[in-house]
Amino acid sequence: MAFEEQRSVQAPPALRAIVSTVIFTLKAGQLQVCLSARHSPASLPETAVSASQSLEDAAKEQIFQLTGHADAYLQQLYTFDMDAHSGNTLTVAWFALIAADKLATAEHADANWVDVLDMPQLSPRHSDIISYALQRLRYKIEYSAVAFELLPEAFTLRELQDAYMIILNDFRLDKANFRKKIREAQILEEIDQYRETRGRPARLYRFRDDAQLETKARRFFP
């Protein structure tokens, strides 16, 4: 290979790669992130990538070990570099979304769920990764329908709206307009069930199988 390095007899220092996944869920009215309880201080999960495994499989396995579920929504975020200490280690960061009702509770004591708006102290690297994941998530729900990945199979429009407001940390969404937009997007279908509330019962909806997950981007610059 043209760019291969010529080193002396000694083998070159091997590169290491780590996978770290920011797993989000929606619980207790908060957007929560899964930290690894194995370490102290708290940290994101870290798994060394073996040569025989794909990055995505490594991330999936990491999610499975922490949540007991392997079918979370998963997307690659960014690959971070060496910082002051890590030398020649690459961190491939991912983010994942999983609905709270899928989380097995008692087992998986390794998982430590914390409010993304009230995190314990982390290493700067891990803080950066989580901030970036949050930014990407916020960005993403504005042009696609991924918020559903955080809700149970059946949900009310109010719950969907709450999900948006919690993720965006902005509680000024107008109910009527929100509903209109969701209706027009044609991504939901009604269920013949209702959720009991303190007032009028709320109709339940589910996400349509054939829904278009990504709305086409509308140009706004220029």
Place this chain on the structure above:
Amino acid sequence: MAFEEQRSVQAPPALRAIVSTVIFTLKAGQLQVCLSARHSPASLPETAVSASQSLEDAAKEQIFQLTGHADAYLQQLYTFDMDAHSGNTLTVAWFALIAADKLATAEHADANWVDVLDMPQLSPRHSDIISYALQRLRYKIEYSAVAFELLPEAFTLRELQDAYMIILNDFRLDKANFRKKIREAQILEEIDQYRETRGRPARLYRFRDDAQLETKARRFFP
């Protein structure tokens, strides 16, 4: 470290990481990509990442070797995995933008610039990377002002509009409306110079130092 692997006496197979940059420029009315002329068949540039160098520096060096310039706009794209053949090699893909007037011409014969809409046959991996880079570039110019990275210091509004149309491969942009939007964005300042044309001379503009590169995202879902 908790996740470190326990292997036998033999060292684990080392991971390799490669940096590949999709370098775009705007030349001859085309959006062009830089391929490496050293290989045949044609391919994206590939540089092995050494343990002592950051990924970004490796990408910058790659750009310098092909273009003679190191200050291109640079952004990480995605990290690809092993495919059928590559075994345990990670490819960290980047994309870069460089204005055509900065490209030194005679030297750097390694660089082979080709129209992104009329590429030679490449490996599937490299085709994927370029398609993805193009998609990200198109996406990006709709909410930020990176198109300027592909233009010379001074340019006319028509040239800017052409840049948009070429990148988007959509030539239906309305002149008047385009100008209005650019004006409102307040990212340009006039220069007291004009470009000769076959008709009325065109005013030259330059990008404002204090301009806001990213316009705030407007929500369109929901």
Place this chain on the structure above:
DNA sequence: ACAAAAGTGTTGGGACTACACCCATGT
């Protein structure tokens, strides 16, 4: 009857599209 929450209709203003028009230069 009233509180609480679901659910809908209307309206005024702002943004975008389409298109017509004017301006400055060379031949």
Place this chain on the structure above:
DNA sequence: ACATGGGTGTAGTCCCAACACTTTTGT
């Protein structure tokens, strides 16, 4: 004078935020 391309104004349309309103349930 006219061709060429730069540069601008405007009217109609569509979209959207704000807000008021109706409906259905429990107490």
